[in-house]
Amino acid sequence: MSKQWLTSEQLTTWVRLVALVELLPGALDSQLRRDAGLTHFEYLMLAMLSEAPGRTLRMTALAARTNATLPRLSHAVRRLEDRDLVERLPCPEDRRATNARLTEAGWQKLVASAPGHVATVRHHVFEVLSPEQVAQLAEITDAILDRLDPEGVMTAPYQHPTTPADAAEPDRPGSSRTTRP
Amino acid sequence: MSKQWLTSEQLTTWVRLVALVELLPGALDSQLRRDAGLTHFEYLMLAMLSEAPGRTLRMTALAARTNATLPRLSHAVRRLEDRDLVERLPCPEDRRATNARLTEAGWQKLVASAPGHVATVRHHVFEVLSPEQVAQLAEITDAILDRLDPEGVMTAPYQHPTTPADAAEPDRPGSSRTTRP
DNA sequence: AGCAGATGGTTGAACTTTCAAGTAACACCA
C-alpha cells in the first residue's frame, strides 16, 4: 500500500465500476428469469456445456468456467437434472469424477433463450458503446482479468483463438459458438 | 433485435466482461471477509451511510444506493444492528419510514477496514490500467450505466460534483470522502 | 503391496437472499 487513497478520477471510475458490477448481473438475471425461466448462472452452465467437446464437462471444469464452488455447482446441477436439461454420468477415465452433459432438451432450451439474452446484452452494452470503446473495454478487461483470473479459466476457450472450442465439437459445426452469450 | 448475434470483437469483450463481473465481487468479498469480517454488501452499506448527512439514510434510500431489495436490506440492517455497527431510528418527518444510522463503532469499523479494501481495489484495477484506460473506463461505465441506472441512484452522490456529499456532512470534514471505496 | 496424502465430488446444516403477505402511515379526493 504505497499510496493510501485514490485520486478523484480513480474514485469516480471505481464508483461506476462497482455500480456496473452490481447492476449488470441483476439485469441479465431478470431478463433470463422472465423470458426463459433460467438464472444467469444456469444459463452460463448450459452455455459452457454447449461449447465443450461432446457437450460434456467434468464438474470441476464446469465449476471453474462458471466461477462456482463445487457444492454450489453440485446442487445446481441436481436442479437442472430434475428439469432434464443436464445429465450426470460417471467419468470413465477417473472414477472419482462426474461428467455433466447437456441433454438435447438442454440444448434446445439454450437455443431458445439465447436470442433474448443476446438482445439484452446488446441493449445494455454494445448499443451504447462505439467500436473504439468496445476495443478499449476488451483491453481493459483483459488487463484486469490478468490478476483476477491468471489461468483464464473463465474465459476459456476464448483464450486461444487458434484452437477454438468448436474445432473439438463434432455436431452442428459452427453453431455452438453463437450461443455463447 | 435487428442483428441477432454479436461480432467476434463483441463476443470477446462480452466474455471478458462477464468474467470480470463474476470475479470482482468475489475478490472484494474475500478480502473484506478475511480482514474485516464484512461482506462487500455490508461494507457498501456502511460506506453509503458514512457519506450521508448525519450518517443517516432512510431504508429506501440506502436500498437504492446499495442495489438491494427492501427485505434484503431489512434483514442485513438487523444483523448489523446486532453487531452495533448501525442503529435504527424512526423517521420524524414520515412515521412510516425508518432511518438507519451509522454508530460510532460502525464508523470506526469502516475507517479500520477502508485501507485494506482500497489496497485491493488498487491491486486489481488501478495498478494494471494506464491513466488513459482509467479515463476510458470512466466513460464506458458511464455510458452503460445510463441504461442500467438512468436515475444514477447507485452513483449518487458522485453524480453532482458541484454539490458533494461532504458539504452536507458536519463532522470530520473532508474525511468521509476517502472512505468511499 | 500397502499406506499417506491429495483430488473429486456429494450431502446436510447454517446462513443469506428472495418471495409473498401483512401492517402502519400518508395522500388524495369525495
Add this chain to the structure above:
DNA sequence: TGGTGTTACTTGAAAGTTCAACCATCTGCT
C-alpha cells in the same frame, strides 16, 4: 370525515449458497 390507493417497511417461509464433514478414488512413496 371517511374511504381508496400508494408508500415504507417488516416478517416468516421458501429457495439458493456456503460451510464443514464425509466417502471414494487416485497418486506417489517405501
